């Protein structure tokens with residue numbers, strides 16, 4: 273970080289006792305300046321335990337909402353309030369309640385890529401890093417999985433003893449990665465391993481050597497003796513993969529793997545947000561308390 277905007281941001285972070293969190297899909301320069309980068313699980317845990325007075329969340333709206341749910345005494349800033357998630361918008365409370373009414377007593381497992389309101393109407397949350405552990409932690413043999421059909425179906429393969437009711441939501445960015453695009457990359461780089469995110473379509477995940485969350489990809493590539501990887505998730509992940517693995521090569525599986533929402537936040541937005549202490553993300557107390565129960569239940573699931 274050698275620019276003056278970066279220095280101004282750092283000074284304002286110090287002045288306001290603020291912490292800058294950035295998701296692994298953020299622009300390179302935003303990840304570079306962040307105090308903590310991570311996947312949805314790591315960032316929500318960080319939001320829960322930080323001693324800072326202010327959380328500047330470089331990510332999308334549902335992530336900042338999760339921080340506000342877990343840290344009610346802190347101010348949560350989302351530098352780009354228009355950074356949403358189309359998958360999170362694919363389910364409304366009315367639709368979810370109608371589905372629950374059709375399956376009385378069946379617990380709802382909700383991927384964190386969802387609004388605070390949807391979380392408040394759920395039994396337990398999960399992220400892509402802990403979805404399987406969360407599902408296994410349930411004693412019931414049937415569950416409703418919301419909103420990502422691809423993550424849900426990927427998890428379901430490992431727990432054939434449970435019945436799933438899937439919500440048909442999806443991530444448009446990951447679903448733009450086609451089998452043809454992946455096969456083209458595989459034939460261009462026959463010596464590469466293919467890793468992809470479980471938000472990918474099932475026929476794409478079926479081609480992968482490893483399917484995991486964004487943080488799982490860092491761990492896998494660091495530990496692997498392979499030198500070349502075709503990466504099936506949002507392009508922002510390449511920044512840290514390349515930084516941490518100088519001798520290894522990373523190839524994006526498809527040029528379509530760019531989430532327009534994750535690319536909105538610029539350093540100028542972060543600076544403006546710290547200068548104005550806005551936009552603040554809030555959640556009503558009633559929703560917050562209920563959503564927190566679902567998030568806390570997730571955070572209480574033991575790690576392997």
Ligand code: 13P
Nearest residue numbers: 311312313399400485486
């Ligand atoms: P993870 O960081 O949990 O793997 O998230 C993927 C994602 O799509 C976030 O929007």
Ligand code: SF4
Nearest residue numbers: 357358359443445531
């Ligand atoms: Fe939503 Fe997909 Fe973008 Fe993540 S990558 S924010 S799931 S649209």
